[in-house]
Amino acid sequence: MKNEEFRIADESANAMRRQQTAANKYSRRGSSYLFFMGPIMLVAVIGLTALMATRVQLRSAERTRDSTAARFYAQSGIELGILDIRKNPNWWQSAGAWATNVAIGNGTYSLTVVVAPDVIALADGTDPARLISTGRCGKATHVVQVDVDTRGFVPGTWQRTIK
Numbered sequence: 001m002k003n004e005e006f007r008i009a010d011e012s013a014n015a016m017r018r019q020q021t022a023a024n025k026y027s028r029r030g031s032s033y034l035f036f037m038g039p040i041m042l043v044a045v046i047g048l049t050a051l052m053a054t055r056v057q058l059r060s061a062e063r064t065r066d067s068t069a070a071r072f073y074a075q076s077g078i079e080l081g082i083l084d085i086r087k088n089p090n091w092w093q094s095a096g097a098w099a100t101n102v103a104i105g106n107g108t109y110s111l112t113v114v115v116a117p118d119v120i121a122l123a124d125g126t127d128p129a130r131l132i133s134t135g136r137c138g139k140a141t142h143v144v145q146v147d148v149d150t151r152g153f154v155p156g157t158w159q160r161t162i163k
Helices: 002-087
Strands: 096-104 107-115 129-137 140-148
Touching: 002 096, 002 107, 002 129, 002 140
Parallel strands: none
Antiparallel strands: 096 107, 107 129, 129 140
């Protein structure tokens, strides 16, 4: 009987050891899973952070590009206004909006001409003028304002009078 009791106790102990060995085996598998998944998750987080930083940089570059283009479009509107003043001897009779949302490049420009309000208008078209040009590209808007003194130019020509 004693042998049988020892055998049963021995079998119970062996069964418990097998269960513990199996439990240890599975717990080691879980630790290796964490050992490999931890660095993978870290690399994924670093990659996503870099991707988001790149997107922010791209948006900033696009805004800078649009702002620069809007400034150039506004300056182009001023240059075209000066060209019209030099070509047209009666330019001062049509002061006001000379161009509204005219397509240029990837944007638009608008040009308004105002005969200087603080100067008495002369009938010979040599009045000082204020040109206001607005350039737009994407979400960017740029406004340029220039006072142009047309005195000294022969209206309708490119010649400058010599005094």
